[in-house]
Amino acid sequence: MGYRKETEMIVDNKRGLDYSTANQPLYYSTAFLRPDLNAEDGYLYVRHGNPNRDKLEEKLAELENGRYAYAFNSGMSAISAALMTFSPGDHIIMPADMYGGTYQLVKTILKRFGLSFTEVDQTNINNVTDAVNANTKAIYIETPSNPTLKVTNIKAITQFASANNIKTLVDNTFMTPLGQNPLDLSADIVIHSATKFLSGHSDLIAGAVIVNDDDISMLLKELQVVMGLALGTYDCWTLNQHLKTLGIRWEQSISNTEKIHRFLTAHPKIEKVYYPSDNAVHMSQANHAGAVISFKLKNEDQAQKFADHLKIPLISVSLGGVETILSHPKTSSHKDLSESEQREKEITDGLFRLSVGIENSDDLITDLQAALETI
Numbered sequence: 292m293g294y295r296k297e298t299e300m301i302v303d304n305k306r307g308l309d310y311s312t313a314n315q316p317l318y319y320s321t322a323f324l325r326p327d328l329n330a331e332d333g334y335l336y337v338r339h340g341n342p343n344r345d346k347l348e349e350k351l352a353e354l355e356n357g358r359y360a361y362a363f364n365s366g367m368s369a370i371s372a373a374l375m376t377f378s379p380g381d382h383i384i385m386p387a388d389m390y391g392g393t394y395q396l397v398k399t400i401l402k403r404f405g406l407s408f409t410e411v412d413q414t415n416i417n418n419v420t421d422a423v424n425a426n427t428k429a430i431y432i433e434t435p436s437n438p439t440l441k442v443t444n445i446k447a448i449t450q451f452a453s454a455n456n457i458k459t460l461v462d463n464t465f466m467t468p469l470g471q472n473p474l475d476l477s478a479d480i481v482i483h484s485a486t487k488f489l490s491g492h493s494d495l496i497a498g499a500v501i502v503n504d505d506d507i508s509m510l511l512k513e514l515q516v517v518m519g520l521a522l523g524t525y526d527c528w529t530l531n532q533h534l535k536t537l538g539i540r541w542e543q544s545i546s547n548t549e550k551i552h553r554f555l556t557a558h559p560k561i562e563k564v565y566y567p568s569d570n571a572v573h574m575s576q577a578n579h580a581g582a583v584i585s586f587k588l589k590n591e592d593q594a595q596k597f598a599d600h601l602k603i604p605l606i607s608v609s610l611g612g613v614e615t616i617l618s619h620p621k622t623s624s625h626k627d628l629s630e631s632e633q634r635e636k637e638i639t640d641g642l643f644r645l646s647v648g649i650e651n652s653d654d655l656i657t658d659l660q661a662a663l664e665t666i
């Protein structure tokens with residue numbers, strides 16, 4: 292998305308003053324005044340819409356080359372709304388290594404409302420087509436997946452799905468709209484946890500759903516407004532500010548990740564690196580391998596020591612911030628899986644996931660190098 296002006300015209304007709312601004316003001320009000328009793332246009336009550344949410348949604352739609360975008364108060368409420376556009380009796384095919392919150396949502400909550408789900412390893416399209424039954428209405432994709440960056444062929448699935456009257460949803464959080472645009476690959480619904488790269492400052496929680504279809508758009512709007520899932524006004528304003536630097540943050544993060552990828556791949560103490568830069572399917576549907584990279588230490592029992600000696604990365608969870616974040620899936624995001632599930636998903640003691648920030652790349656590599664020397 293190119294840079295564009297964001298001036299706002301605000302004229303006080305009573306006093307003949309012009310308060311036009313360079314930056315969109317924060318409209319921190321729960322209700323808007325009605326010029327006359329029969330007025331039909333304009334804002335009324337905050338849950339139904341407000342200028343800050345509209346401005347943000349306009350930008351989100353443009354970023355994903357979509358016609359409609361809706362801002363939600365978390366990635367999870369965005370995913371909930373997207374899945375609630377389906378109806379009792381509908382069957383939905385999910386990825387085997389979906390985001391943990393999504394797994395809980397479909398396993399515990401949405402099942403009670405009559406939706407059914409099958410999880411399959413979507414990296415092989417045959418697993419997806421085999422799971423289809425007469426009630427299958429949707430295929431939900433996450434690519435690359437967390438934390439081992441496995442790739443699903445979006446186009447192969449959307450082609451199969453549209454020929455069979457099945458909708459396709461893509462959680463595009465890891466790639467951002469700058470790295471991958473699923474609507475251009477004929478997906479029907481794109482979802483983001485805007486808590487990650489879109490906001491980028493590890494400060495706010497938000498989600499987004501972007502679509503082209505008029506009917507799905509109307510369902511989403513209804514869910515957003517009636518269930519009260521919309522992003523709050525202040526966070527709309529802040530996310531709108533953060534989006535202005537998404538381009539330069541993403542460029543710096545992916546360039547740092549390329550260098551870290553080269554460094555880790557060549558390092559004798561690294562057993563394996565997970566990064567989709569050599570995956571032909573990924574590189575055909577995305578313009579870059581992204582800013583999340585995972586790796587496994589050769590010496591798997593040295594994970595704590597390695598983490599202790601790092602000075603720059605934050606040892607935490609989450610991703611997409613300006614600070615580099617190192618996570619240890621086995622003891623955080625994936626600690627509730629059984630031993631055998633962990634093994635199957637390659638979640639071992641020595642596995643780390645790095646969400647690469649915008650720091651100086653030499654500093655990051657020097658820091659990783661020093662920590663690896665201690666183990």
Ligand SMILES: *Cc1c(COP(=O)(O)O)cnc(C)c1O
Pocket residue numbers: 365366367368390392433437462464465484485486487496497498
């Ligand atoms: C974080 C995340 C979510 C959930 O988003 P929240 O903003 O935490 O609700 C969903 N999908 C992916 C891939 C994520 O990384």
